[in-house]
Amino acid sequence: RKEVEQDPGPFNVPEGATVAFNCTYSNSASQSFFWYRQDCRKEPKLLMSVYSSGNEDGRFTAQLNRASQYISLLIRDSKLSDSATYLCVVNHGQNFVFGPGTRLSVLP
Amino acid sequence: EPEVTQTPSHQVTQMGQEVILRCVPISNHLYFYWYRQILGQKVEFLVSFYNNEISEKSEIFDDQFSVERPDGSNFTLKIRSTKLEDSAMYFCASTRSNEKLFFGSGTQLSVL
Numbered sequence: 001r002k003e004v005e006q007d008p009g010p011f012n013v014p015e016g017a018t019v020a021f022n023c024t025y026s027n028s029a030s031q032s033f034f035w036y037r038q039d040c041r042k043e044p045k046l047l048m049s050v051y052s053s054g055n056e057d058g059r060f061t062a063q064l065n066r067a068s069q070y071i072s073l074l075i076r077d078s079k080l081s082d083s084a085t086y087l088c089v090v091n092h093g094q095n096f097v098f099g100p101g102t103r104l105s106v107l108p
Numbered sequence: 109e110p111e112v113t114q115t116p117s118h119q120v121t122q123m124g125q126e127v128i129l130r131c132v133p134i135s136n137h138l139y140f141y142w143y144r145q146i147l148g149q150k151v152e153f154l155v156s157f158y159n160n161e162i163s164e165k166s167e168i169f170d171d172q173f174s175v176e177r178p179d180g181s182n183f184t185l186k187i188r189s190t191k192l193e194d195s196a197m198y199f200c201a202s203t204r205s206n207e208k209l210f211f212g213s214g215t216q217l218s219v220l
Contacts, residue, residue, distance in 0.1 A: 032207055043199055043211035044151060087151065089209070094139060094163045096201075096209050098151040 003027060004099035006088050012105045017078045021102045023071040023088030033064055035073045036087040038101065044087055047073075078106045110134045114200050114212035121190055121219055129185045129215045131200030140183045141201040141209065142175065144168070151199070157183065190219045 006023045013019050025033075033050040048055065050062040050071055061074040071088055083106045088099035113132045121127050133140050142154040155165040155175055162175065174186045183202075187194055200212045 034208070038151075041197070043213050044209075045211070046208055049208065091207075094156045094158060095153055096141070097153065098143075100150040 003097045006099040007102045010103040021073045025090045030090045030092040032091040034089040037084040112212035118216045131183045133202030137202035137204045139203045142185045143199045144196040146196045195219045
């Protein structure tokens, strides 16, 4: 089983839509969790950390279920500028493990 | 805003040659990383570095690779005897407290 798995995508959604991404991780000792976004041929950039109680940042909501080893990201009111690849990242010890990413295209 | 800087942005080399990729992490960060991303594939962990030594490395990081922090600011990745399959984007990253990884803009390595 791969360490971090994500919805394969791509997701093609119209502007204004709500879209949800799922992620699962295999290492139960994982300590911290993040969503990054990556634009084509650019470096990953931190979108948000994911906390056990769930957290929200504007149109973005992240949730963590440690028992199920599952992380989610919800994007409301999608913008054209949200088009990117979304990377689920899990940290255990001193190793940040990246999922394969889910590509999102927001269409006008 | 402080940032991780990487040089060069592009490196073209002949198969069998040695390359050194350079990074300047954010100044008060303590943990340093190298990742690579082959075109169209996932971001892959290579090595982490803390307290002037390697703390963890992946299966990819074999004897062909080495890292060094020669002074208080630079963090380098050396690839000896490059192979075609080493062609990838190489990202340096750093973090202060093992949270919130910050990436440089990457070095695109092309091995011909």
